Amino acid sequence: MMHPVIPYVIAALLFGLGAYGVLTRRNAVLLLMAVELMLNAVNLVLVTADTTVRAALPYTGGVFALFIIVLAAAEVGVGLAVVLQLYRLRRSVQVDELPLADAGPYAGADDDDPLPVGASR
Amino acid sequence: MTGALGAALPLVPFLCSLLGFLLRPTSRFAGGFYGITGALAALIIAIVLALRVDGLVQTSHEVANFGSLEVTFGVRLNSAAAIVAIAVGVVALAVQVYSTSYLRDDDRYAPYAAQVSLFTAAMLLVVVAGDLVMLLVGWEVMGICSYLLIGHDRRLPEAPGAAVKAFLVTRVGDIGFLLGIVILGVRAGSFRISDVLAPGVLDPTTVTVVCLLLLAGVAGKSAQFPLHTWLPDAMAGPTPISALIHAATMVAAGVYVVTRLFPLFLSSSVALDVLAVMAAVTMLLGALAATAQDDIKRVLAWSTVSQLAYMMGALAVGAEAAALFHLLTHAAFKALLFLSAGAVIHSVGTNLMSRMGGLRKGMPVTFWCTTVGLGALVGLPPLAGFWSKDEILHVAVEGSGWRAIVVYVAGIVTVFVTAFYASRMWLRTFFGEARTADAAHPHDPPRLMAWPVVLLAVPSALLGFTALIPGFAQALGAPAGESFVVGPEVMVPVVWVALGVAAAWWAWRHRPADDPARVLGPLQPVFANAFYLDAVQDALVVRPVTALARTVRRLDESLVDGAVEATGRGTLSLGAVVASVHRAGLPRAVSAVLGGAAILGLAAVAIVGVWP
Amino acid sequence: MTTADVLMLALGAVAVGSAAAVVATRHVVRAGLWLVVALGAIAGLYLVLTAELVAWVQVLIYVGAVVVLLLFAVMLTRAPIGASADLDRSRWPGLLIGGGSGLGLAALLVDAYHWSTVEPTSVGTAEVIGTQVFRAWVLPFEVLSVLLLAALVGAIVVSRPDVGVRR
Numbered sequence: 001m002m003h004p005v006i007p008y009v010i011a012a013l014l015f016g017l018g019a020y021g022v023l024t025r026r027n028a029v030l031l032l033m034a035v036e037l038m039l040n041a042v043n044l045v046l047v048t049a050d051t052t053v054r055a056a057l058p059y060t061g062g063v064f065a066l067f068i069i070v071l072a073a074a075e076v077g078v079g080l081a082v083v084l085q086l087y088r089l090r091r092s093v094q095v096d097e098l099p100l101a102d103a104g105p106y107a108g109a110d111d112d113d114p115l116p117v118g119a120s121r
Numbered sequence: 122m123t124g125a126l127g128a129a130l131p132l133v134p135f136l137c138s139l140l141g142f143l144l145r146p147t148s149r150f151a152g153g154f155y156g157i158t159g160a161l162a163a164l165i166i167a168i169v170l171a172l173r174v175d176g177l178v179q180t181s182h183e184v185a186n187f188g189s190l191e192v193t194f195g196v197r198l199n200s201a202a203a204i205v206a207i208a209v210g211v212v213a214l215a216v217q218v219y220s221t222s223y224l225r226d227d228d229r230y231a232p233y234a235a236q237v238s239l240f241t242a243a244m245l246l247v248v249v250a251g252d253l254v255m256l257l258v259g260w261e262v263m264g265i266c267s268y269l270l271i272g273h274d275r276r277l278p279e280a281p282g283a284a285v286k287a288f289l290v291t292r293v294g295d296i297g298f299l300l301g302i303v304i305l306g307v308r309a310g311s312f313r314i315s316d317v318l319a320p321g322v323l324d325p326t327t328v329t330v331v332c333l334l335l336l337a338g339v340a341g342k343s344a345q346f347p348l349h350t351w352l353p354d355a356m357a358g359p360t361p362i363s364a365l366i367h368a369a370t371m372v373a374a375g376v377y378v379v380t381r382l383f384p385l386f387l388s389s390s391v392a393l394d395v396l397a398v399m400a401a402v403t404m405l406l407g408a409l410a411a412t413a414q415d416d417i418k419r420v421l422a423w424s425t426v427s428q429l430a431y432m433m434g435a436l437a438v439g440a441e442a443a444a445l446f447h448l449l450t451h452a453a454f455k456a457l458l459f460l461s462a463g464a465v466i467h468s469v470g471t472n473l474m475s476r477m478g479g480l481r482k483g484m485p486v487t488f489w490c491t492t493v494g495l496g497a498l499v500g501l502p503p504l505a506g507f508w509s510k511d512e513i514l515h516v517a518v519e520g521s522g523w524r525a526i527v528v529y530v531a532g533i534v535t536v537f538v539t540a541f542y543a544s545r546m547w548l549r550t551f552f553g554e555a556r557t558a559d560a561a562h563p564h565d566p567p568r569l570m571a572w573p574v575v576l577l578a579v580p581s582a583l584l585g586f587t588a589l590i591p592g593f594a595q596a597l598g599a600p601a602g603e604s605f606v607v608g609p610e611v612m613v614p615v616v617w618v619a620l621g622v623a624a625a626w627w628a629w630r631h632r633p634a635d636d637p638a639r640v641l642g643p644l645q646p647v648f649a650n651a652f653y654l655d656a657v658q659d660a661l662v663v664r665p666v667t668a669l670a671r672t673v674r675r676l677d678e679s680l681v682d683g684a685v686e687a688t689g690r691g692t693l694s695l696g697a698v699v700a701s702v703h704r705a706g707l708p709r710a711v712s713a714v715l716g717g718a719a720i721l722g723l724a725a726v727a728i729v730g731v732w733p
Numbered sequence: 734m735t736t737a738d739v740l741m742l743a744l745g746a747v748a749v750g751s752a753a754a755v756v757a758t759r760h761v762v763r764a765g766l767w768l769v770v771a772l773g774a775i776a777g778l779y780l781v782l783t784a785e786l787v788a789w790v791q792v793l794i795y796v797g798a799v800v801v802l803l804l805f806a807v808m809l810t811r812a813p814i815g816a817s818a819d820l821d822r823s824r825w826p827g828l829l830i831g832g833g834s835g836l837g838l839a840a841l842l843v844d845a846y847h848w849s850t851v852e853p854t855s856v857g858t859a860e861v862i863g864t865q866v867f868r869a870w871v872l873p874f875e876v877l878s879v880l881l882l883a884a885l886v887g888a889i890v891v892s893r894p895d896v897g898v899r900r
Contacts, residue, residue, distance in 0.1 A: 001850050002737035007778060008842040010745035014752055014775075016835015021756030023712050023827035026820055029806045030761060033768050036799065037752050040775050043791075047784045051853045052846070059865050062857045065787045066866070069794050070877050074884035076799050080806045081888035087810045088894070095707040096822060712826045719834045726841065 007048040014041035028083045028093040032076060039072045123173050124180035127196035127249045130166050130206060131259070134159035134213075135242035141235025149221075152231030156217040159238040163245060164210030171203035179251055179315055191311050197251030197381075200596035201445055205377060206248050208452045209370050211580070213241040215573035216365040219460055222569035223361055223467065233273055237365065240266035244370045248377065253302045253312040256378065260298065260342070263371050264291050270366065271358035283357040290351040294341020301334030305385075318384050328385055332392030335382065336399070343375030343429045346403040350658050352426055353410075353651070356418040356472075360463030363418060368425050368455035373448050376432045380441045380598065387439060397437035397524040401531035403430035406652065408538035412545065413638045413648035416472045417462050420546050423651070424498065425455055427535060431513055434528040440516040442599035447509035450584050454497035454506055457577035461491040464566040464574060465550060470559045474549045475636070481551040483563030486571055488551050490578045495547050497581045499540045499618050508585030510536070511611045518610055536614045540621025545637045548625065553633035740781050748774035759820055761812040765804045772796045784857040 014037055021034025043065040050061035087093050137159030144151050181195030217237060224230055243266060246259030265288075272284035306312040308331075309322045316322070323331075339345070344352040344367075355367050366372070379386060379396075386392050407427030414420045428451050435444035464487045465480060466472055481488045497506035514536075517529035555561040565571060587593050628637035638645050647653070705713065751770040758764050772795045779788035855861065866874055 001735050001852050002741065002781075003846075003848055004851050005843055005846040005848065006738060006741045006745060007782060008846060009839045010741070010748060010778070012838035012842055013749050013835050014771075015838060016831045016833075017749070017752045017756055018831075019715050019834050020827040020831030023708065023715065023830060024756065024821045024824055026708075026822055027761060027810075027812065029803055029810060029812065030756075030764055030820065032806075033764055033803055034756055036768065036795070036803075037755060037771065040772065040795070043787075044775060044778060047779055047782050047787055050784065050857070051782060051851045057865065057869050058855070059857055059862050062784050062787050062862050063865050063870050065784070066790060066862070067870075067873060067877060069787075069790055070881065073794055073799055074881050076802055077888045078884050078891065080802055081891040083806055084809055085892055093810045098706055708822060712830065715834070716826070716830050719830055719837070722834070723837065726837075 002051075004048050004052045007044055011041045011044040011048070014038075014044065026094045026096055028086070028095050029080075031095060032079055032083070036072065036076070039068060043068055123170065123178045123198060124196055126166055126170050126173070127178065127180070127198045128194075130163060130170065130196075130249055131242045131246040133162040133166065133242075134238045134245065137162075138235045138238035138242060141231055141238055144231040144235075146229040146231050149225075149227075149230040152234040153217070153221040156220075156234030156238050157214065160210060160214040160217045160241060163241060164207065164214050167203060167206035167210045167245075170198060171200065171207055174198050174200055174203050181251055181313055189310060190306065191313075192254050193252045193311075193313055194255060195251035195313065196249045197314050198249060199598075201380065201598050202248050204449065204596060205445065206245055208449050209241065209244050209248065212365055212369040212452055212456045212577075213237070213244075215456065215460065215577055216361045219364075219463070219570050219573040220359070220361045222567050223463055224359060227274075229273070233270070233359075236266050236269050236273075237362075240270070240366060240371070244374060247374050251314055253306055253314060253317065256314075256381075257299065257302055260338070260374065260378075261295065263366075263374065264288060264295065264342075267291075267355070267366050267371055270362045271355050273359060273362070274357075277357055279354070280357045283351075283354040287351040287355045290348050291341040294338045294348050296337070297334040298338020298341075301331045301338065304334065305331045314381060318382065320384075323385075325388070329389040329391045332382075332386050332389045333395060335378070336392060336395060339375035339379055340399060341375075343372050343433070344426050345375075345399050345430060345433060346406055347654070347658075349403060349406070349426050350651075350655050353414075353419050353422040356416065356422050360418065360459055360466060363422070364456045364459035364463070367422065368459050369452035372425060372429055373432075373452060376429065376436065376444055376448055379433075379436050380445055383436070383441045383598070386436070393437050393439070393524060396433055397527050400430045400434035400437055401527045403427065404434065404531045404535040405538070406654075408535045408542065409648050410651040411542040412538060413641060413645045415475055415636075415649075417465065417474050417477075417546065417550065418459070418472055420474075420542060421455070421458055421462060424458075424539070424542070425451075427539065428455070428498070431510060431532065431535070434532060435513040435516060438517050438520040438525045438528055440513065440599075442594050442597040443509070443512045443516050445597045446588070446594075447506075447513055450497065450505035450509040450581070453577055453580040453584055454494045454504075457490060457574060457581050458494040458498065460570070460574045460577065461487050461494060464570055465491075465563075467566055467570070468563045469557075471557075474546065476557040477550045477560045478553045478556040478634070479551070480555075480560060480563045484565045486565045486575065490574050491551070492547065493578045493581050495543045499543045499621070500536060500614060501618065502615065503585060505581050505583065505585040507615075508588045511614055512588070514614055515608065515610060533614060533617055537617045537621045537624075540618045541625045544622045544625035545629070548629045548633075548637065552629075556634060737781055741778060744774045744777040744781065747771075748778065759816040759818065760814075761807055761817070761820070762804070762814060765800060765807055768803070769796055769800050772800065783853045783855070786857055786859045786862045 018034045018036075018038030018041060021037060022031055025031045025034060046061040046065045046068070048061070050059060053061075055061075083093055086098075090098070137155045141152055141155040144155075176199065178198040179195060181193040183191055183193050185192040217234065220234065220237070221230075224233065227233065240263060243259045243262035247256055247263070250256040250259060268284045268288040271287055272280045274280055302312075304327065305317055305323075308327050309317045309319075311317070337348075341348040352367060352372070356363055358367075386396070404427050407423045407425075407430060411420045411423035411427065414423060428447070432444040432447050432451070435441075435447065464484065465477065468484060468487075469477055469480070471477075493504065497504040500507045500510040510532075514529060514532050517525045517532060519525075520528075566574070624640075625637050628640045629635075638648075641648060650656075748771050751767045751774065754767040755764050755771060758767060772791065776788045776791040776796070779785075779791060
């Protein structure tokens with residue numbers, strides 16, 4: 001016998017901490033770590049819900065949690081590939097130092113040449 | 122049949138002009154052929170019509186019906202129309218033949234001849250039109266042809282400006298003309314001339330307003346004060362054009378339209394007053410300006426202004442037959458004078474009389490023809506001008522009211538001044554010693570130029586005798602019982618003619634090389650610049666309008682275009698702002714997402730309520 | 734307060750504490766290691782909640798693979814070893830949103846469940862969860878394997894050396 005409110009609250013706090021980490025951390029890898037925290041919070045909620053919710057299909061929460069773990073693994077794989085490529089190009093993985101590549105398609109436009117950059121005439 | 126002939130009268134030259142426009146510009150022979158054929162056909166049809174028409178013939182075919190308003194095509198033929206058509210045909214034919222020789226070096230002859238044919242068609246349309254809308258069409262096409270033909274020689278620097286000036290000044294008058302026709306048609310319920318002239322259709326105020334508006338157009342087209350300024354400058358066009366358009370036909374169209382709608386004018390004394398004043402002022406203005414001109418064509422241009430005022434004066438005192446008679450004789454002798462002037466210019470190479478002199482011996486044919494023309498102009502008996510001008514003065518002296526007095530006095534003074542400037546022109550051009558080398562070896566013009574001149578000399582001399590034909594005055598619209606006889610009061614103008622000639626001869630006699638106008642003293646430059654009316658027009662009209670146009674243009678560019686462009690630029694910059702907001706870096710984007718999610722969650726909880 | 738409660742409280746405290754360390758520490762490598770602790774504590778929580786398979790899969794994959802990957806990335810991106818002062822941006826958006834969402838969710842859940850009790854009856858062993866996966870959830874399972882394949886291929890493509898090089 002247990003009180004399910006405890007793991008629920010733990011999950012909520014983990015989620016909040018993960019959100020804080022996503023918004024605060026500058027290093028891309030640390031940001032991904034914070035994302036993992038958020039995913040784990042969700043997993044915890046799902047597993048706890050297994051015990052509190054009488055679902056038509058049993059253990060749905062656990063199955064979902066497994067799926068989320070798989071997705072998280074895939075996400076980390078692709079995400080880190082992107083981060084590594086970014087590091088190769090820019091020598092830094094600070095997310096707030098990423099300059100946007102160009103100012104947008106209409107940036108070079110003026111009265112004599114109002115079409116977007118690269119538009120065909 | 123007569124109606125069909127009447128419709129054919131403008132159509133045949135029109136078709137010839139269309140064919141002429143299809144030619145290559147350099148094809149001289151084909152262009153001249155179409156032109157001469159058109160004019161000849163028009164002349165033959167006009168002669169046939171004159172023989173057949175008896176009384177009034179009218180046809181009309183409805184073309185558009187706007188409910189309460191009908192527009193019809195139709196002809197309205199009477200003897201006066203047929204006779205005027207003959208005059209137009211004769212002058213047009215003479216000009217077409219003359220042009221083939223005068224413009225032999227021109228490389229755009231085919232369009233020129235086509236434009237002359239088009240003009241002839243338009244003038245004949247005005248002559249036969251039975252519907253005011255058709256008349257307006259012919260009127261406007263004449264204006265456009267005048268513009269095109271004045272500016273024909275593109276090598277002349279003053280030609281385009283003169284063409285635009287002619288077009289714009291007549292346009293100002295044409296606005297009034299258009300308004301007059303519109304009001305007339307709307308009030309009368311139909312644009313047919315017969316309907317408009319029906320008695321009792323229009324109330325007096327409408328009639329006066331309409332007549333005044335129509336007079337604006339007439340003043341423009343017939344170069345009366347204050348819309349006369351375009352005619353002397355229009356002499357930049359080729360001389361045959363000056364003969365056709367600006368002497369014999371287009372400028373006479375104003376007079377002709379007044380005679381067509383004469384019952385309207387007769388019932389409005391205000392319009393007749395205005396007409397009388399305009400005629401008197403213009404008569405004197407034109408004659409005085411002609412006394413001090415150096416350019417031979419300008420003398421003739423101012424002379425035309427003055428002679429047209431004679432016709433207007435006749436109309437002001439109610440004598441439409443006298444006005445039409447003078448129109449016919451003026452057409453003959455003015456065309457003659459212009460074509461001879463063309464021969465002189467062609468021989469000497471310059472328009473300026475100060476560079477001529479002593480041409481009498483080298484060009485006898487031209488000399489005698491010009492003498493006949495000038496004699497007709499001053500009113501020397503028994504030449505044509507004598508009969509018609511004196512008929513006008515006769516009607517004026519017989520008339521009552523201040524209009525007749527004004528017209529008569531102005532007419533007499535103008536007779537004197539006309540004699541002076543005509544003799545001055547005659548003496549300076551043909552007598553004395555040649556003043557330049559070019560004038561030392563004059564020659565008569567080639568045959569194709571000489572024959573039209575000689576042929577026009579015949580009516581200039583003899584047309585006056587038609588006044589003695591019984592019924593001729595009635596054919597021109599005089600009431601039954603009157604005719605063009607002149608009584609003993611004709612001696613008064615003849616005396617003044619003699620005085621004018623004597624004055625010019627006396628001024629010339631002692632110093633043949635000098636300008637007889639020098640006796641005018643300080644007035645000479647005033648007359649030469651036509652009382653500086655051009656400068657007045659420039660200051661009063663041209664400059665304000667140009668300034669207004671510039672302001673409007675700037676407003677249009679900055680406000681209207683600016684508003685449109687600002688819309689575009691504003692949208693683009695708004696898009697750029699939104700794009701820059703979108704171009705958030707990762708941290709800002711993540712904050713936005715999570716913050717948005719948190720707010721949505723809060724909203725969901727608040728709205729839906731906390732579940733138990 | 735049953736035994737399960739006490740265990741959950743303890744493991745929860747560890748998890749939350751190490752999570753706080755993950756997002757607050759100034760050493761990059763130490764953040765990864767604190768992440769290991771946090772994930773392990775969560776695996777413990779799963780065990781207490783009788784979800785065996787999930788717990789061991791968590792340890793295997795999350796602790797064993799994901800964290801290793803993250804540490805590799807830390808090393809390959811030359812993260813500073815030792816304390817570095819500029820790891821964090823401005824804290825206020827994070828505190829506001831993270832704190833707001835975390836505390837808000839906690840309040841929501843407390844309000845929903847109060848101090849109710851549940852009796853976990855069956856244990857989520859490999860056998861039962863496997864039965865569920867291959868009976869009711871076999872289609873998402875297959876789709877997930879395709880997704881994994883796509884992710885692998887995508888990761889290889891993204892990390893090609895000639896991607897993104899502008900000439």
